[in-house]
Amino acid sequence: MLDLLAIVVPVFLVVGAGYLAVWRGLFKDSAVDGLMVFTQKFAIPCLLFTAIATLDLSAEFDLWLLVSYYGAASACFAFGVLAARALFRRPWPDSIAIGFAAMFANSVLLGLPVTERAFGTGALGPNYTIIAFNAAFCYLVGITTMEIVRAQAKGLQLLRTVGNAMFRNALMIGIGAGFLVNFSGLPIPIVAQDALDLMIRAALPAALFGLGGVLYRYKPEGDAGTIVFLCGLSLLVQPGLTYALGAVGGLTTGQMRSAVVTAAMAPGINAYIFADMYGVARRVVASTVLIGTGLTILGAAFWLAILP
Template identity: 70%
Template sequence: MLDLLAIVLPVFLVVGAGYAAVWRGLFKDSAVDGLMAFTQKFAIPCLLFSAIATLDLGAELDLGLLIAFYSGSTLCFFAGLFGARLLFNRPWTDSVAIGFSALFANTVLLGLPISERAYGVDALGPNYTIIAFHAAFCYLLGITTMEIVRAETRGVRLAGTVVKAMFQNSLMIGIGLGFIVNLTGLPIPGVLREALDLMIRAALPAALFGLGGVLYRYRPEGDVGVIAMICGLSLIMHPAVAFGLGTGLGLSTPQLQSAVITAAMAPGVNTYIFADMYGCARRVAATSVLVGTALTVLTAAAWIAIVG
C-alpha cells in the first residue's frame, strides 16, 4: 500500500503546496486566477493539441474503451440527479447540478499525472482518447438536461446553448485543432514543436499548484449526505462500472487501466463552473471538489491496486 501511495502522493503534494501557499498568504489569490488562466486557456490546450495531433487514432480510438468509461459517467449522472431529487428532495435544477458533479471527473489535472506516474508516459494514449470526448459529452448531457428541466430553451436555441458552451472552452479548441492536424496530416514545423514542448512541460505542474490554490476558496460546507453521495458515485461507482464493462468488453490491460483510473478521479473544477453558471447547488459542487480531491489520495491508490 505504501508503494501505491508513493505513486499518488507526489501529485497531491503539489496540490497541497498550492493550497498551503494561498492559505499562508505566500501566493496571492489573484495570482491563482492568473496561473489557472495560463494553464487552462494556454498550456493544457497545447498539451491536448499535441497529444491528439500525434495520437494513433487507428490503434487508440476504441469504441469499447469509450463505452466502458462513458456508460459509467452516464449512470453516475442520473444516479446523482435522481438521488438528489428523491432521497434529498432537492429542486430539479439543483439535482441536475449535483448529477453533473458526479458526471464530470477531473480527467486532466488529476487523471493524467496519476496515470503517468503509475504506468508511464507511453501508456497515456487511452487517457487522451477519453479526454478528447470528455468536455463535449459532459456539457452536452448536463446542459441539455438542465435546459429541459428549466423548460426555457427549445429546438435551435437549445442546440445553440450547448454548442456555445462547448466551443468557448479552450480545451475543446485545443482538442479540435489536434484532430484537424491528425486527420489532415498537416506537419508541425520543428520550431513550433519546440515551443509547444516548452508550454507542455509547464502545464501539469502549474495546473496542480493552481488547483490547490483554487481549492482553498472552497469551504467544507453544504449537505453532508449529498456530498457523500457524489463522492461515492465519483470515486467508487464510476470506476467500478468502467472496470466491469471494460473486463467484459475485453479491453487490453493499458486500456482497462486508463478507463478505471480516469473514472476514479474526483469531480473536476468544471462542476462548480457548471453550478455557478446556473446559480444552483454551488456550495455542494464546491465542497464535493474539495472533499473528493482529498479522498482520491486513498481511492486512486486502491484502484491502481485492483487493476494492477
C-alpha cells in the first residue's frame, strides 16, 4: 500500500502546494487564472499536439479500448442524470450537468501523471488515444442533451452550438493539428520540436499547481448526498465498468492500465466549466471536483493494486 501511495501522492502534493499557496496568500488568485490560461490554452495543447503527431496510430488505436472507456463513461452519464432527477429531485438541466461531471474524468491533469508515475512514459500511448476523443465525445453528449432538454436549439442551430463549443477549445485544436501532422507524415522541424518540448516540460507541473489554486475557490457546502453519489460514480463505478468491459474485449495489460486509471480520476475542471456555461448545479459540481480530487489519492491506489 505504501508503494502505491508513493506513486500517487507526489502528484497530489503538487496540487496541494497550489492550494496552500493560494490559501495563504503566497500566490494571488488572479495569478492562478493566468497560470491556467497558459496551461490549458498553450502548454497542454502543445503536449497533446506532439503526443498525437508522433503516436503510432496503427499500434495504439483500438476500437475496444474506446468502447471500454466511453461505454463506461456513457453509462455513468446516464446513471448520473437519472439519479439526480429521480433520487435527488434536481431539475433536468441540473441533472444533465451532474451526469456530465460523472462522465468527464480528469484525463490530462491527473490521468497522465498518475499513469506515468505508475508505469512509465512508454505506457501513455493508450492514454493519448482516449484523450484524443475525450473533449469531443463528452461535449457532444453533454451539450446535445442539455440543448434538447432546454429546447434552446434544434437542427442546424444545435449542430452549430455543439461545433462552436468543441472546435474553439484549445485542447481540441491541439489534438486536431496533431492528427493532421500524423496523417500527412510531415516531419516537425527540429527547432520547432525543441520549442514544443520546452512548453511540454512545463505543462503538467504548472497545470497541477494551478489546479490546486483553482480548487481553493470551491468550498464544499450543501448537497452532501448528491456529492457522495457523484464521487462514487466517478471513482468506483466508472473504472469498475471500464475494467469489466476491457476484460470482455480482451484489452492488453497496457490498455487496461491506461483505461482504468483514466476512468478512476476525479471529475475535471471541464465539468465545472460545463455547469458554469449553463448556470446550473455549479455548487454540486464544484464541490465534487474538490472532494473527488482529494479522494482520488485513495481511489487511484486501490485501482493500481487491482491492475496487473
